[in-house]
Amino acid sequence: MIPLHIQATSTTPEVVIDPSAAEIKVEGSSYPSHPEAFFQPLIDHIQQWVELGVDELNITFSLNYVNTSSSKYLLRLLQLVDKAYTPGKKFALHWHYLEYDTDIREQGEMIFSKLHMPRFLVQRNDQDGSTDE
Numbered sequence: 001m002i003p004l005h006i007q008a009t010s011t012t013p014e015v016v017i018d019p020s021a022a023e024i025k026v027e028g029s030s031y032p033s034h035p036e037a038f039f040q041p042l043i044d045h046i047q048q049w050v051e052l053g054v055d056e057l058n059i060t061f062s063l064n065y066v067n068t069s070s071s072k073y074l075l076r077l078l079q080l081v082d083k084a085y086t087p088g089k090k091f092a093l094h095w096h097y098l099e100y101d102t103d104i105r106e107q108g109e110m111i112f113s114k115l116h117m118p119r120f121l122v123q124r125n126d127q128d129g130s131t132d133e
Contacts, residue, residue, distance in 0.1 A: 030070035039073035050084040062096040085117040
């Protein structure tokens with residue numbers, strides 16, 4: 001499987017999909033004017049990957065802002081991964097949020113309620129990214 005790296009823009013997050021490291025990272029803000037054009041290639045890429053068989057996957061989201069349409073696509077993407085999860089596989093979803101950002105924390109909690117894979121809310125203390133893990 002080929003890795004994928006999409007640079008962040010003013011309206012889309014940075015995305016790193018690295019099959020050799022078994023990780024997906026999404027960082028930044030997400031409010032593209034055409035969310036399907038941004039997210040569908042990611043969903044297709046991840047679908048191809050999970051169809052090959054994934055036993056280990058570490059997913060990290062560090063988002064500053066997510067609009068409603070992006071949130072729907074993120075859920076769709078994560079539900080696709082969640083379908084590949086079974087107990088015994090090493091899957092983990094880490095949802096990072098700034099300590100004062102209740103909106104991002106609550107979006108993570110909403111998404112978590114629809115998934116079965118291990119998932120962790122990670123509070124970042126400040127802009128430098130330090131966490132309370």
